[in-house]
Amino acid sequence: QVQLVQSGADVKKPGASVKVSCKASGYSFVTFGINWVRQAPGQGLEWLGLINPYNGHTEYSQTLQGRVTMTTDTSTSTAYMDLRNLRSDDTAVYYCAREVMKSGWLSMDSWGQGTLVTVSS
């Protein structure tokens, strides 16, 4: 079955960087895009960006203002999200989610378990 397994929780100081991983299994990794979504404590879902593992093409949310880089390693079926110059308001649970087309419509059908990133001095 399709699984996305993320790296464990992390605590960082303001100004540092964090790299979250998302290992896919159960399907052809290069066939579907990987979204990154975050959820601040008690808040809703915020889309961060999307990467196409087939060609590495990325699209990012403007709100991250150039602080994010998304990459993939097709040899290990793993997606990565690197967030730099962390601020306290980056404290959130970060999710990866597979984007698929079903009957012509796009949706996110499989999600990782989430990675809590805490930014604190």
Added chain:
Amino acid sequence: DIQMTQSPSSLSASVGDTVTITCRASQSISKYLSWYQQKPGIGPRLLIYGASSLESGVPARFSGSESGTDFTLTISSLQPEDFATYYCLQTYRKPRTFGGGTKVESK
């Protein structure tokens, strides 16, 4: 960016009730609208895609509909396991945008 306005932000209901949640898109998104259920501490679960298609394994009491830029998620005969937060998502354009969420609580 496409704005998704979801309402209500919360509601109280009892087991057996029919619950309706609405999302309105700020522009046409065709049927690129999906619905998700989220329970505390775990990632969202896809319920509906293409505005009205039921994801495999999702109970038939969940249904979706669309009228122009208005989208509705209906839960018929609410079950105890349905108390959760629900989100809509548009995948018509990037940036992808979610509705603000609706928390369904027990009355």
